[in-house]
Amino acid sequence: MKLTINGQAFDYTGDPEQPLLWYLRDEAGLTGTKYGCGIGQCGSCTVHVNGRARRACMTPMARLEGRSVVTIEGLSADGDHPVQRAWRDADVPQCGYCQAGQIMAAADWLNRVPAPTDDDIDRLQTNICRCGTYYRIRKAIKMAARDMSAGDGGQ
Secondary structure, eight states, rough: OEEETTTEEEEEEOTSSSSSIIIIIIIIITTTSSSOOSSSSSSEEEEETTTTEEEEEEEEEGGGGEEEOOHHHHTTTOOOHHHHHHHHHOOOOOTTHHHHHHHHHHHHHHHOOOOOHHHHHHOOOOOOOTTTTTTHHHHHHHHHHHHHHTTTTOO
């Protein structure tokens, strides 16, 4: 099976039911995508598959033939995606464990909902932050939306 991860071509010959998360971490060496709950609920493992946020722990390799996967490492070559900048500027992370998944989810939302309201963010925010930094997450999403609408980056 052929797929692209962060712009690089990969050939996969393993178990088609292996979750993408384990392939990314154990075989591709991309450890920014985190294991959280293992049942697709927390969002720590969020990546983009063909431009849309997906839970890597619940995505079997069999579904990735010919697809493009982007992890937190591939969102921006220098960590300068508008969402990443906003996360830093708003000082979002506390423990930081869930933040790669939060950032990947927010980048996807902002491509679909470029000017989210608080209600939009509450509805779209399905990733869990055990530290409870939701106020700062909301602030960062709004900052990134402003930067993206001004043409300052984006995916």
